[in-house]
Amino acid sequence: MTRSTLSRRGFLKRGANVVAASVAASAVPGMVAAMGNVTVGFIYVGPRQDFGWNQSHWDAAQKIAAMDGITVVEQENVPETAEVEKVIQSMIELDGAKVIFGTSFGYWDSLKAMAEKYPDVLFTHIGAIWKEGDPTNVIGYRGYTEEAHYLCGIAAGRMSDTRKIGFIGSKPLYFIYNNANGFMLGARSVAPETTMNVVITGDWNNPVKEAETTNALIDQGCDVIIANVDSPKVAIETAEARGVYTCGYHSDLSSLAPNGFLTGAEWNWASGAEFVRAFVEDDPYPNLKRGGFREDMVALSPFGEAVPQEVRDEVMAAKQGFIDNSLQLYAGPIADNQGNVIVPEGEVRNNDDVPFKLGIDWFVEGTIG
Amino acid sequence: MEGTELGWWGVLIAVIGGAIRVSTPYLFVSLGETLTEKSGRVNLGLEGVLVMGAMSGYATAVLTGQPWLGVLVAGCAGALLSLVHALVCSLPRVNDIAVGIALFIFGTGLAFFLGKPFINPSAPRLPDLDLGWWSDSPHIQSALQISPLFLFGFALALFLAWALKNTRWGLVLRTVGDSSEAAQALGYNITLVRIAGTVAGGFLAGVGGSYLSLYFPGTWNEGLSSGQGLMAVALVIFARWDPVRCFYASLLFGGATALGPALQSAGVTANYYLYGAAPYFLTLAVLIYSASPRKALEGAPGEVSISR
Numbered sequence: 212m213t214r215s216t217l218s219r220r221g222f223l224k225r226g227a228n229v230v231a232a233s234v235a236a237s238a239v240p241g242m243v244a245a246m247g248n249v250t251v252g253f254i255y256v257g258p259r260q261d262f263g264w265n266q267s268h269w270d271a272a273q274k275i276a277a278m279d280g281i282t283v284v285e286q287e288n289v290p291e292t293a294e295v296e297k298v299i300q301s302m303i304e305l306d307g308a309k310v311i312f313g314t315s316f317g318y319w320d321s322l323k324a325m326a327e328k329y330p331d332v333l334f335t336h337i338g339a340i341w342k343e344g345d346p347t348n349v350i351g352y353r354g355y356t357e358e359a360h361y362l363c364g365i366a367a368g369r370m371s372d373t374r375k376i377g378f379i380g381s382k383p384l385y386f387i388y389n390n391a392n393g394f395m396l397g398a399r400s401v402a403p404e405t406t407m408n409v410v411i412t413g414d415w416n417n418p419v420k421e422a423e424t425t426n427a428l429i430d431q432g433c434d435v436i437i438a439n440v441d442s443p444k445v446a447i448e449t450a451e452a453r454g455v456y457t458c459g460y461h462s463d464l465s466s467l468a469p470n471g472f473l474t475g476a477e478w479n480w481a482s483g484a485e486f487v488r489a490f491v492e493d494d495p496y497p498n499l500k501r502g503g504f505r506e507d508m509v510a511l512s513p514f515g516e517a518v519p520q521e522v523r524d525e526v527m528a529a530k531q532g533f534i535d536n537s538l539q540l541y542a543g544p545i546a547d548n549q550g551n552v553i554v555p556e557g558e559v560r561n562n563d564d565v566p567f568k569l570g571i572d573w574f575v576e577g578t579i580g
Numbered sequence: 581m582e583g584t585e586l587g588w589w590g591v592l593i594a595v596i597g598g599a600i601r602v603s604t605p606y607l608f609v610s611l612g613e614t615l616t617e618k619s620g621r622v623n624l625g626l627e628g629v630l631v632m633g634a635m636s637g638y639a640t641a642v643l644t645g646q647p648w649l650g651v652l653v654a655g656c657a658g659a660l661l662s663l664v665h666a667l668v669c670s671l672p673r674v675n676d677i678a679v680g681i682a683l684f685i686f687g688t689g690l691a692f693f694l695g696k697p698f699i700n701p702s703a704p705r706l707p708d709l710d711l712g713w714w715s716d717s718p719h720i721q722s723a724l725q726i727s728p729l730f731l732f733g734f735a736l737a738l739f740l741a742w743a744l745k746n747t748r749w750g751l752v753l754r755t756v757g758d759s760s761e762a763a764q765a766l767g768y769n770i771t772l773v774r775i776a777g778t779v780a781g782g783f784l785a786g787v788g789g790s791y792l793s794l795y796f797p798g799t800w801n802e803g804l805s806s807g808q809g810l811m812a813v814a815l816v817i818f819a820r821w822d823p824v825r826c827f828y829a830s831l832l833f834g835g836a837t838a839l840g841p842a843l844q845s846a847g848v849t850a851n852y853y854l855y856g857a858a859p860y861f862l863t864l865a866v867l868i869y870s871a872s873p874r875k876a877l878e879g880a881p882g883e884v885s886i887s888r
Contacts (some may be wrong), residue, residue, distance in 0.1 A: 257802070258696060258699045258700075258801070258802070260699055260700035261699055261700070261801060262700065287696075288692075377845070408844075408845050408846075408847070409844075409849075410841055410844040410845050410852075411844065411849075411852055412841070412856070413852065413853055413856045414803075414806075415803075416801065416802075416803035417803060417806055418797040418799055418801065418803060418804050419602060419792070419796075419797055419804075419806060419808075419837065420806070420837070420840075420841060420856070421797065422601075422796060422797030422798070423594075423598050423601070423602060423797075423837060423838050423841045423842075424841035424844075424845065426594060426597060426598065426601070426722070426841075427590075427591075427594040427598070427838070427841040427842040427844075427845040427846075428841075428845045429719075429722070430590045430593050430594040430597070430719045430722075430723070430842070430845070431590045431594075431845045431846060432590070433845075441803075442801060444799055444801075445797045445798070445799045448702070448798060448799065449797065449798075452705075453722055467702070579847040579849075580844065580847065580849050
């Protein structure tokens with residue numbers, strides 16, 4: 212019964228799509244004709260305007276929505292439960308979605324289940340944990356944000372007066388370690404005597420603890436703060452009020468700290484647009500994709516006013532190094548903060564050495580935490 | 581080891597500063613709950629009231645640019661929400677604990693629903709008082725930047741302690757809370773007094789919520805309260821229904837929250853989940869300590885369902 216109602220609405224929708232597509236196709240032949248009118252669904256775990264993780268996906272949704280022949284439908288605050296499957300079903304059945312962007316890690320099992328149910332729909336997931344045997348209409352992709360943190364670290368190392376920088380992490384996970392290491396290696400590349408205090412809050416989202424942690428780090432003398440939490444808004448505003456520098460994470464946060472903002476590490480989830488195009492045009496696409504600046508999968512926030520031109524040039528030069536692969540993040544000698552040598556002098560771990568990066572559970576030398 | 585010494589001073593400053601910064605919502609909610617429980621009812625919904633207060637205060641400040649107006653609106657929203665609790669509990673044979681839990685879920689849900697458009701915009705913050713002018717250290721100066729709301733809460737605690745003992749309405753409130761039969765014999769309208777006690781408590785909890793969203797941490801999102809409203813209810817038991825002890829207990833809970841981040845930033849990183857759990861551990865310990873099967877709680881209002 213329900214099924215037939217859904218189909219009728221879906222039929223009407225699709226009928227409208229055909230009309231719209233033919234109108235669009237007559238206006239702009241070529242690519243649009245090939246793509247038709249594609250509906251793309253974005254599912255967020257929280258509010259999309261959170262100055263953080265969800266906003267980085269919303270940025271992508273807006274960019275993808277601006278492409279010709281693409282309509283975006285969105286749903287916010289979808290918990291990582293069976294709820295997400297209902298949302299996906301309604302996006303496919305009612306809105307005619309052909310591509311679903313599941314933007315939270317815990318959607319993984321639901322995405323796989325729905326991918327088997329709807330083999331003609333493409334699903335993307337942000338964990339990049341697809342493996343052989345998983346449905347082929349699922350793509351996992353994720354950027355190397357540690358490269359963007361390295362660039363933030365260069366700015367932090369140049370701007371810090373106390374030679375102490377602070378890193379707030381949510382959970383002790385591999386990408387948080389990588390980001391912290393990137394931030395520190397960047398800072399040490401320009402100011403080798405820099406130390407970094409790391410605080411793990413244990414929560415993705417706990418504003419009171421994040422604000423308190425920011426204050427505690429500043430009390431310890433840190434004068435550049437970066438927060439790897441769901442929404443760094445609180446940490447950045449607290450640090451701004453206390454007159455220290457900040458770097459952003461996830462999306463562009465420069466408007467939160469007009470005085471102290473240096474730059475920020477951003478995702479570029481809009482790079483997933485290529486999957487949409489490949490899927491619709493029946494071109495091959497990868498099931499697993501990781502990349503940094505070279506693959507255009509991460510981005511750097513605009514510089515804050517506090518950053519002088521020579522520091523900007525230095526940061527942009529390093530970014531170019533990542534793009535043409537002349538700069539490797541984990542280039543020896545690298546030791547952890549317990550004194551163990553991880554990468555000996557003369558050895559280099561390539562930026563795309565994913566197994567190495569996934570195994571990181573240590574902080575580089577000079578890190579207190 | 582000069583650096584280490586500086587580090588430990590930093591921890592101390594961060595904990596003291598943190599105790600002051602974090603304690604205010606606990607203080608307001610626990611003072612409000614004290615008033616409510618003194619009248620003979622338990623309002624477990626104050627967590628929902630706190631979140632609702634945080635949201636409405638933030639929204640008002642965003643829309644009008646007036647943070648103090650936000651505090652007032654937050655209090656009124658809290659009073660209104662608690663009025664629901666008060667009226668429902670005035671019906672015969674209604675369990676105030678169950679209504680409180682319903683109100684808790686309703687209040688947070690409503691706040692999340694109405695608060696969605698206000699997650700992104702930044703609201704003007706409440707101003708603070710600079711009490712650290714005498715010190716050269718910027719860290720001490722910053723630790724002693726104190727919100728007027730904190731001082732107001734402290735004054736309110738003293739005033740409530742005095743008023744409950746020494747004024748006519750204080751006596752009426754306590755009589756109603758200790759023995760409804762006695763109050764009835766004296767000719768007081770029990771229902772009315774309890775409604776007043778619950779509404780006043782809700783107002784204070786709402787104000788506590790506005791401190792969260794408008795001062796510290798000074799933002800609105802759905803993870804803003806990590807159970808401060810519920811913990812404050814436990815804190816009232818710990819403080820034995822005494823407003824001044826509520827003040828001390830709030831500082832203790834605030835300091836416990838600040839301890840984890842302060843230790844970690846000084847390089848003490850072992851067991852940080854344990855430090856992070858300190859406030860919750862404290863709540864549990866308080867409840868275990870106060871849950872004696874042998875004796876009734878000293879200072880507990882006789883009509884409150886947890887001590888009956």
